Amino acid sequence: xxxxxxxxxxxxxxxxxxxxxxxxxxxxxxxxxxxxxxxxxxxxxxxxxxxxxxxxxxxxxxxxxxxxxxxxxxxxxxxxxxxxxxxxxxxxxxxxxxxxxxxxxxxxxxxxxxxxxxxxxxxxxxxxxxxxxxxxxxxxxxxxxxxxxxxxxxxxxxxxxxxxxxxxxxxxxxxxxxxxxxxxxxxxxxxxxxxxxxxxxxxxxxxxxxxxxxxxxxxxxxxxxxxxxxxxxxxxxxxxxxxxxxxxxxxxxxxxxxxxxxxxxxxxxxxxxxxxxxxxxxxxxxxxxxxxxxxxxxxxxxxxxxxxxxxxxxxxxxxxxxxxxxxxxxxxxxxxxxxxxxxxxxxxxxxxxxxxxxxxxxxxxxxxxxxxxxxxxxxxxxxxxxxxxxxxxxxxxxxxxxxxxxxxxx
Amino acid sequence: xxxxxxxxxxxxxxxxxxxxxxxxxxxxxxxxxxxxxxxxxxxxxxxxxxxxxxxxxxxxxxxxxxxxxxxxxxxxxxxxxxxxxxxxxxxxxxxxxxxxxxxxxxxxxxxxxxxxxxxxxxxxxxxxxxxxxxxxxxxxxxxxxxxxxxxxxxxxxxxxxxxxxxxxxxxxxxxxxxxxxxxxxxxxxxxxxxxxxxxxxxxxxxxxxxxxxxxxxxxxxxxxxxxxxxxxx
Ligand SMILES: Nc1ncnc2c1ncn2[C@@H]1O[C@H](COP(=O)(O)OP(=O)(O)OP(=O)(O)O)[C@@H](O)[C@H]1O
Ligand SMILES: [Mg+2]
Numbered sequence: 121x122x123x124x125x126x127x128x129x130x131x132x133x134x135x136x137x138x139x140x141x142x143x144x145x146x147x148x149x150x151x152x153x154x155x156x157x158x159x160x161x162x163x164x165x166x167x168x169x170x171x172x173x174x175x176x177x178x179x180x181x182x183x184x185x186x187x188x189x190x191x192x193x194x195x196x197x198x199x200x201x202x203x204x205x206x207x208x209x210x211x212x213x214x215x216x217x218x219x220x221x222x223x224x225x226x227x228x229x230x231x232x233x234x235x236x237x238x239x240x241x242x243x244x245x246x247x248x249x250x251x252x253x254x255x256x257x258x259x260x261x262x263x264x265x266x267x268x269x270x271x272x273x274x275x276x277x278x279x280x281x282x283x284x285x286x287x288x289x290x291x292x293x294x295x296x297x298x299x300x301x302x303x304x305x306x307x308x309x310x311x312x313x314x315x316x317x318x319x320x321x322x323x324x325x326x327x328x329x330x331x332x333x334x335x336x337x338x339x340x341x342x343x344x345x346x347x348x349x350x351x352x353x354x355x356x357x358x359x360x361x362x363x364x365x366x367x368x369x370x371x372x373x374x375x376x377x378x379x380x381x382x383x384x385x386x387x388x389x390x391x392x393x394x395x396x397x398x399x400x401x402x403x404x405x406x407x408x409x410x411x412x413x414x415x416x417x418x419x420x421x422x423x424x425x426x427x428x429x430x431x432x433x434x435x436x437x438x439x440x441x442x443x444x445x446x447x448x449x450x451x452x453x454x455x456x457x458x459x460x461x462x463x464x465x466x467x468x469x470x471x472x473x474x475x476x477x478x479x480x481x482x483x484x485x486x487x488x489x490x491x492x493x494x495x496x497x498x499x500x501x502x503x504x505x506x507x508x509x510x511x512x513x514x515x516x517x518x519x520x521x522x523x524x525x526x527x528x529x530x
Numbered sequence: 531x532x533x534x535x536x537x538x539x540x541x542x543x544x545x546x547x548x549x550x551x552x553x554x555x556x557x558x559x560x561x562x563x564x565x566x567x568x569x570x571x572x573x574x575x576x577x578x579x580x581x582x583x584x585x586x587x588x589x590x591x592x593x594x595x596x597x598x599x600x601x602x603x604x605x606x607x608x609x610x611x612x613x614x615x616x617x618x619x620x621x622x623x624x625x626x627x628x629x630x631x632x633x634x635x636x637x638x639x640x641x642x643x644x645x646x647x648x649x650x651x652x653x654x655x656x657x658x659x660x661x662x663x664x665x666x667x668x669x670x671x672x673x674x675x676x677x678x679x680x681x682x683x684x685x686x687x688x689x690x691x692x693x694x695x696x697x698x699x700x701x702x703x704x705x706x707x708x709x710x711x712x713x714x715x716x717x718x719x720x721x722x723x724x725x726x727x728x729x730x731x732x733x734x735x736x737x738x739x740x741x742x743x744x745x746x747x748x749x750x751x752x753x754x755x756x757x758x759x760x761x762x763x
Contacts, residue, residue: 125642129628129630129631132630132631133630135630136629136630417624418628418629421620421622421626421628422628423587423611423614424585424587424614424620425614425615425620425639425640425643425687426611426612426613426614426615426616426640426643426644427611427615427643428607428608428611429607429608429611430608431643523587523588524582524587524588527587527622
């Protein structure tokens with residue numbers, strides 16, 4: 121029997137109990153739409169956090185002295201880079217590199233009269249375009265200049281926590297390269313609000329030369345941070361510095377903890393995907409089984425007309441496929457609409473949720489969904505596949521009916 | 531005439547729990563091509579069971595069934611489906627149309643199963659609907675047709691693949707006198723025009739009146755088999 125005629129039969133069968141068909145289709149559609157939204161959010165969280173982290177903290181590439189260890193934030197001369205200008209000049213010759221800038225990191229303690237907080241001190245070149253995101257995020261005061269002798273930038277959240285304003289004086293303590301705690305008084309010249317709570321609570325920015333002076337590191341830096349025009353070009357730039365004898369760390373290396381955490385989290389979401397899919401499968405199987413039970417005598421008639429078990433099975437599978445495809449079409453529509461909305465409006469989860477990710481995850485407090493077409497295709501195919509698998513039992517049941525017994529059915 | 535169906539010592543038993551019913555008991559019966567035969571007998575005498583064996587819907591427990599001389603007793607489910615598709619038409623007491631298909635599509639269905647080409651299919655379906663007086667009802671669904679009309683669509687459907695024989699199990703039981711008579715006349719005419727053999731299982735004296743041969747069953751045995759002379763209706 122030609123397949124398209126079986127398809128007609130299957131399709132009309134779905135019209136018999138419109139309400140049931142609609143409800144089943146709705147279940148498929150909602151299931152798919154839910155998964156699309158969920159996966160789009162996760163993609164949004166992953167990608168946004170990663171980009172935030174690259175933008176504000178790690179850059180795409182870092183060049184460090186061979187012995188530098190990020191955990192220790194060592195200020196020992198041997199662990200630092202002496203001549204960053206050469207490296208920066210070399211980086212500037214590469215087309216892929218957008219900007220290269222030296223940075224000196226140190227752990228510090230900021231103290232006011234009443235309170236103190238542990239911080240990360242960034243000695244930076246304030247003129248570098250690498251810090252454009254922070255320049256844009258400035259909410260109070262002005263940006264630091266290279267020759268600022270006592271000016272620092274802090275996050276607005278930290279300022280609020282410690283009750284500080286622009287112009288406030290604070291004491292900053294840093295343990296220097298000799299292990300001596302050095303204290304200096306600074307004045308807050310500006311505040312930024314990047315939307316990344318962990319950054320806004322813990323970063324203190326000052327001019328590189330000032331930081332070098334405070335830490336006794338002379339003209340040494342912790343790293344040279346590179347920002348690329350295209351993230352995909354990372355490996356080419358890595359190759360260019362391979363012979364430098366330095367640690368060349370990519371954004372993957374630098375965000376390793378984050379990426380691993382996310383991958384672990386993904387396993388949980390895959391489980392959620394599977395559960396939703398299974399629920400959809402059970403609904404489909406139930407609908408088809410009911411429709412087989414209601415039509416046993418009719419199957420007997422079809423069988424008397426010479427239809428084989430195989431045809432009846434195909435018919436049921438076509439019914440499942442129609443049901444599923446219609447549900448998938450609706451689900452894609454719903455899902456895309458929802459994702460489109462959430463990709464622009466986002467959902468504000470509040471900063472407490474964002475901070476809960478800890479230091480390694482640069483989560484914004486508003487999370488935006490992200491379009492992930494390949495994931496939608498995958499989910500749609502998985503939905504189709506699982507509904508067909510769910511239809512196997514009803515289809516097999518129909519195929520193995522004895523014509524005589526089926527005809528006797530009232 | 532050549533024999534269409536031959537049953538030799540055919541027995542069929544049903545078992546429910548420990549109770550065994552002998553539905554057919556060593557039946558010998560030959561149906562020739564082009565016959566118009568009534569199968570009568572009290573309720574439970576085995577008429578339906580016999581039609582199911584002749585129609586390759588079921589297998590006997592004992593004995594041999596031959597279709598046009600071919601032993602089909604041990605045929606598989608798929609082989610029997612092929613035989614039904616190509617050589618047997620069925621008409622049931624309930625009108626047995628597929629509710630989601632129109633009259634036209636119901637008649638077309640067995641032709642689709644047999645792979646008849648579209649042009650040929652159209653011609654045959656129209657001719658059959660005309661023969662049962664329902665050309666103007668082609669686009670109607672079964673629920674838009676009267677019982678009599680539905681049964682006539684079923685007759686047209688049974689004849690579509692030009693079968694060797696049509697088996698009708700109490701075809702008039704749910705029809706009033708006028709509709710019953712109309713259905714019988716149509717079948718009689720189709721029998722004469724196409725040479726397809728018809729076998730009816732029936733209690734209906736009006737149907738028996740049309741038959742040219744009457745086989746009487748009691749307790750699963752053929753107790754009488756009388757060929758009737760051509761007689762006026
Ligand atoms: N599936 C079955 N299971 C058990 N017993 C059955 C089954 N089908 C038929 N029988 C029994 O077999 C015998 C013959 O039944 P059959 O249906 O062939 O009779 P029938 O002559 O068609 O009767 P009726 O005129 O009432 O339709 C009956 O005793 C019936 O109860
Ligand atoms: Mg019967």
